[in-house]
Amino acid sequence: VASRYTYNTNGEPNGGKDLYYNSVSLNNNAGSLDSMSLDAKTGNLNISGWHAADASLGKDYHYIIIFDGSKQIELGRYLVNSSTRQDVANAVSGIYNAGQSGFSLKLKFDSALAGDQIQVISRYSDNKDGEGNYIDYWFAPQSFIANNAYLDNYSIQGRLLTISGWHAADQSVGKKYHYVIIFDATKKQEITRRLVPTFSRSDVEQVRPDIYGSGNSGFSVNIPLTSAMTNGDQIQIISRYSDSQNGEGNYVDYWFAPKTFTANKAFLDNFAVKGQQVQIAGWHATDQSVGKPYHYVILFDATTGREVKRQLVSTVARPDVAKVNGDVYNAGQSGFNLTMTVDPSLSGHNLQVISRYSDSKSGEGHYIDYWFEPVNVTIK
Structure with a gap:
């Protein structure tokens, strides 16, 4: 922009000077x-x-x-x-x-x-x-890749693996099949998968209103326990949204932290020697008893390092144990009560009770033991 004074009516220079102002850009x-x-x-x-x-x-x-x-x-x-x-x-x-x-x-x-x-x-x-x-x-x-989840419960309840929580992911849009997958992180292989319905989680939506599907992100499933889940391996839960009915195709996953199910708990309520008979009562609950239907109580001579005898027992209901250890497999059916006859030559020895769950009728094969503290006995 210029300011000009001139004698000419057409604005051309004549007898004056021009003043040029700073230029202004018009391409903002x-x-x-x-x-x-x-x-x-x-x-x-x-x-x-x-x-x-x-x-x-x-x-x-x-x-x-x-x-x-x-x-x-x-x-x-x-x-x-x-x-x-x-x-x-x-x-x-x-x-x-x-x-x-x-x-x-x-x-x-x-x-x-x-x-x-x-x-x-x-x-x-x-x-x-x-x-x-x-x-x-x-x-x-901007990328819409939010992928958040949480497990509210991941535990053994009775004979079931109970899994519940929520999973909200932007990339779940268009993926209507929600799977919960049980994965062996130790062996790097899938154990099983379940198609689950999603349900309302207004609490999640309130906290994460910016994630697609957060208001309908809940899931809950009970899966029968198998020995593959309780063999000591790291067991991982995967929540998956897929566009395919079989859970493959295009999908988005959330991998939860793995967990090992190796609880092995027991207690001797009674160990008493009466004459040549030993009365034994107690309970033994262990995650790794899955798939091991034969329950043996073994009497072991800790003094000589030899087995004295073993007896196949029927499990006894123990609701008191289930109440305290409900997250351990078979806790509600973990009791045992038996009497064994022993030789007087064992008097003065330290006898030890072993509770064993085995997949073999003989008590061998694959098994899980609980060794109770040895007791010095007097046999008359």
């Missing part, structure tokens, strides 16, 4: 995203912000374009009405249309928006389809 292009977030309650992606550009003059069509920065493809474009933004006009008053630069858009969140770098483009165009002459503002990309 600014914008800001106020929000680009998921609403778990509605399943919508909410986008709002502003875009002011000098070059928007004469470009009456305002588009919001959703662009996949990972795949470099446009996912969709939406014609929006620009809204009043007095705050923007106050801050950048020197940019054309600053006061009418606002925009907002609600999109239904879908699988195309999950996982990749998603970029919002604000465009002013002179063409109704958004092409022709236009000015763009590219906002920073």
Whole structure:
């Protein structure tokens, strides 16, 4: 811009001087995203912000374009009405249309928006389809990859493995099959999987309203215990959302921390010698008794290091044990009560009771033992 005094009516120089002011750029292009977030309650992606550009003059069509920065493809474009933004006009008053630069858009969140770098483009165009002459503002990309979960319960209850918790993941959109997978982390192999229904978790939605599906992220399943789950290996729970009925296809997983089920608890309520008979009573509950139906009580001579005798026993209900150790397999059916006849030559020896669960009728094969403290006996 120049200021000129002249004698000529046509404005050409004549007898005066020109004053040139500092140049002003008319290609300002600014914008800001106020929000680009998921609403778990509605399943919508909410986008709002502003875009002011000098070059928007004469470009009456305002588009919001959703662009996949990972795949470099446009996912969709939406014609929006620009809204009043007095705050923007106050801050950048020197940019054309600053006061009418606002925009907002609600999109239904879908699988195309999950996982990749998603970029919002604000465009002013002179063409109704958004092409022709236009000015763009590219906002920073954002990825929707939130994947959060928690196990409320992962324990043995009676003869079942009880699993409950929640799993919310942006990439679960479009994946309607929810599986809980039991995985042997030691052997690196799957043991079993169960298709489970999801249920409402308003508590999760309240804390994580920005994760897709958080309000319906709950799960609970009881799986019959097998020896593969209680053999001492690290057993891991995987929560999976899949687009395939068998749990394969495209999926998103959450791997919970592994756990080992090796509880082995017991107590002798009674060990009494009466003449040549030994009365033995107590209980023995152990996770590793799964698949071992033969319960033996073995009398062992700790003095000579020899087995004296063994007896196959029937288990006895012990609700008192189940009440205290309900998270140990077979706790409710862990009792034993028997009498053994012994030779008087064992008098003065230290006798030890062993409780054994075995998969063999002889008491050998695969087994799990509990060795009670030895007792010095007097046999008359």
